[in-house]
Amino acid sequence: MAHSMAQGRFATDRPAASAARPYWNPYLVGILLGLVLLATYLVTGRGLGATGAFSSVAAAIAGAISPEHVAANAVHAKYWNDGAPLASWTLFLLGGALVGAFVSGLAGGRVRWSVERGPQVSDGGRLALALAGGFVAAYGAKIAKGCTSGQALTGGSMLNVGSLVFMLAVFAGAYGLAYFVRKEWL
């Protein structure tokens, strides 16, 4: 059906692999994702998250260099977890997510070593922008106390005012900058 169109969405520098199948209906996946979020709430009393996992890894790295430094740093200390920063709930959540996404991608014929970019940017340029974008997004998530998972999805479903403000601000920031980075994507 929409086969060729689906290929176009993740085409990169090389011709699209012929095995890739279309994604699922977004509303259907949204409902499934909502049920995963609901299940997480029912079991743990907290929702999903992602940025915390990166903070845990950062604390682990800082701790490997100097445990005293971690104890003295208010941000690292929050993720130190009594000396076991990698035994972090969110880090294991992302570990599971990595496997789940791999299984889904494999079943859909969508696993391929590639750099995803528009036709008007080089691989190197795209990778540099991805690195920089990750840095900026991490800063934003730290300031906002959460990201698309922890604030937008998790807080949004509880009608948390801060989460709804965050969501509006994310779209405002991204739409505001979209014109200037259009060559990276279109």
Next chain:
Amino acid sequence: MIFPLSSTMEFSVAAGLGLAVVLGFGFGFCLERAGFGSARKLTAVFYFYDMAVVKVMFSAIVTAMVGLFALSAIGTLDLAELYLEPTSLAAQALGGLVFGAGFIMGGYCPGTAIAAIATGRKDGLAFALGMLAGVYAYAELTPGIETWIKATAQGEMTLPSITGVSMGWFALAFVAFLLFAAWGMGRLEDRFAGLRPQS
């Protein structure tokens, strides 16, 4: 009240982390199925030719919201036991703007970068490394921001708590708005279809 289970039972560390992996599997599976391992699919929403990001997020939020409300209404879930991130309007507005800029530059958000890595995207890996550097730099260079967030925080704040209108009415309004938005997004995608990459 049975739920949340965490309010009545104590999970061992191993059990807790095991649950994290299981729930994470579902999380990652959904993200990849939606196409969120793809930076161009994600950023398409900012050029209006594919609104999947909004469709998925909105329907996920509405689904969880309706579920939370329904379970609390029949007395099986205690909403007060659920963790609520305290609202700090300035922090969430500023952080959101910065996050949005990083999102459109980098093509991913923290969770979707994992789905990208899982499907072999080197740019997803670069984004994740940038994130790691970002959270590290935040802790080292600007730990004072934490103090500012705490000082400016308004505290726990939800739409039902500040308006006095029940969560059920909001859930109903969100469902209605989603149906309307679904129609609108379809129109938008048709109008901007020319931007859809052909290669």
